[in-house]
Amino acid sequence: MQQNELTDPKIWQYALDHTKDNSPRLIALKEETYASVSGAQMLSETLVVKVLQFFIRLQKPKRCVDVGTYTGLSALAMAEVTDSDTVIYTLDKKNQVGHKLAKKHIEKNGFEDKVKFLIGEAKESISLLPDDLDFIFIDADKKQTTVYFDLLLPKLQTGGVIIVDDVLWRKEVLNPEDKRAKALDVFNKYIASHPEVDNMLLPIRHGLNIIYKK
Numbered sequence: 175m176q177q178n179e180l181t182d183p184k185i186w187q188y189a190l191d192h193t194k195d196n197s198p199r200l201i202a203l204k205e206e207t208y209a210s211v212s213g214a215q216m217l218s219e220t221l222v223v224k225v226l227q228f229f230i231r232l233q234k235p236k237r238c239v240d241v242g243t244y245t246g247l248s249a250l251a252m253a254e255v256t257d258s259d260t261v262i263y264t265l266d267k268k269n270q271v272g273h274k275l276a277k278k279h280i281e282k283n284g285f286e287d288k289v290k291f292l293i294g295e296a297k298e299s300i301s302l303l304p305d306d307l308d309f310i311f312i313d314a315d316k317k318q319t320t321v322y323f324d325l326l327l328p329k330l331q332t333g334g335v336i337i338v339d340d341v342l343w344r345k346e347v348l349n350p351e352d353k354r355a356k357a358l359d360v361f362n363k364y365i366a367s368h369p370e371v372d373n374m375l376l377p378i379r380h381g382l383n384i385i386y387k388k
């Protein structure tokens with residue numbers, strides 16, 4: 175997938191040029207991911223990371239969840255802007271390619287007490303989470319996005335926030351044909367009429383659905 179498909183490329187570059195960059199520790203992780211691990215296009219994009227961090231700074235969550243660790247960029251981004259007593263649960267499958275790098279960078283930056291790795295099918299790991307969550311980022315198997323949401327919503331406190339990445343899937347939600355585009359279109363429609371939440375679907379990068387539990 176291209177880094178940006180929804181915004182005029184020159185305007186996208188202008189926005190990046192006038193946004194403070196991700197921190198040196200996040201840049202170091204991205205560089206090592208590109209140099210040593212396959213699938214680096216899965217890394218959360220600079221502005222998506224900034225959106226997560228701004229919501230977290232304002233909300234000051236104590237229990238965060240990161241569904242889809244990969245090399246740990248979103249988990250590290252959460253760790254560096256949360257208080258020392260915040261716990262971040264980061265979920266990914268067994269034997270996934272980025273796990274070693276994620277652990278290395280979480281430890282190197284001194285966040286090993288804050289970031290808990292839950293390895294296995296996300297659906298099963300979610301069932302192990304406590305029921306006082308306040309911030310969630312969903313960025314794993316796109317086909318299961320609604321399943322993740324339905325399992326996580328009861329564990330999210332009132333006033334909690336869920337951010338879901340890639341919800342416009344290469345603009346294909348307009349005429350969904352592949353399984354991921356269809357699943358994300360179903361999810362977006364489900365959220366738009368869900369009685370327990372407010373939301374806004376922002377066309378940033380591949381689309382962010384930002385959801386607030388009422």
Ligand SMILES: C[S@@+](CC[C@H](N)C(=O)[O-])C[C@H]1O[C@@H](n2cnc3c(N)ncnc32)[C@H](O)[C@@H]1O
Binds near residue numbers: 295
């Ligand atoms: C887009 S990447 C996550 C990127 C990461 N959040 C970041 O900020 O760079 C998606 C991750 O979800 C994981 N994943 C996919 N399906 C999963 C499943 N069923 N259970 C757990 N993890 C899954 C993949 O192994 C992959 O590492």
